[in-house]
Amino acid sequence: MDLSTDAEVSVRFDARLAGIFYLLNILTGASVLFAHGTLASALLLISTICYVGVTILFYHLFRPVDRTMSGLAALSSITGCVITTLDTLHLAAAPVSPLVFFGLYCLLIGYLILRSTFLPRFLGVLMALGGLGWLTFLSPSLSSKLSPWNMAPGILGEGTLTLWLLVAAVNARQWLEQSNISGVV
Numbered sequence: 001m002d003l004s005t006d007a008e009v010s011v012r013f014d015a016r017l018a019g020i021f022y023l024l025n026i027l028t029g030a031s032v033l034f035a036h037g038t039l040a041s042a043l044l045l046i047s048t049i050c051y052v053g054v055t056i057l058f059y060h061l062f063r064p065v066d067r068t069m070s071g072l073a074a075l076s077s078i079t080g081c082v083i084t085t086l087d088t089l090h091l092a093a094a095p096v097s098p099l100v101f102f103g104l105y106c107l108l109i110g111y112l113i114l115r116s117t118f119l120p121r122f123l124g125v126l127m128a129l130g131g132l133g134w135l136t137f138l139s140p141s142l143s144s145k146l147s148p149w150n151m152a153p154g155i156l157g158e159g160t161l162t163l164w165l166l167v168a169a170v171n172a173r174q175w176l177e178q179s180n181i182s183g184v185v
Contacts, residue, residue, distance in 0.1 A: 008172035014057050019165030021053035026162060044088045048081050055081070055105075061170070062112040064179035073108035076101050096138065103134030106157060113161075118174040123161050130157030 080101030110128030133153035
């Protein structure tokens with residue numbers, strides 16, 4: 001196997017691993033709705049840890065598209081994860097819902113997908129729409145009025161991207177070509 005084949009295998013593995021972490025995040029996050037007390041807190045922390053995994057893998061995956069935007073997306077996601085953790089452990093009350101930061105994250109990931117050559121553009125559109133849905137949590141009264149419809153775009157966008165990563169991963173040759181052009185490997 002040559003170096004480009006190794007890199008292709010590696011990026012497909014990373015994309016599928018991101019899909020696994022995303023799926024675990026979704027499943028544990030949804031389970032919180034049916035749990036109470038310590039179990040709900042534990043599930044939320046597990047869900048958050050999985051999202052950190054997605055964030056790290058996505059940072060690496062999208063660096064060839066735009067290093068700055070990929071870093072900004074990662075920072076936004078990690079901020080949401082920190083707020084979730086602090087709130088779950090009752091260490092600090094958040095002035096804003098962590099979903100706002102995840103909304104910004106989804107918008108940025110949508111942008112990065114649209115600019116990428118290795119994922120279908122429709123995934124970028126779905127992620128951007130999902131981000132707009134999560135951003136309604138900037139206003140508690142607005143998000144309450146729009147609930148549960150404001151969550152549907154996020155569930156659709158993130159769910160579709162998760163399934164795509166699990167089944168198809170990424171076009172590794174296109175990723176490698178884009179990373180060679182940008183000088184990021």
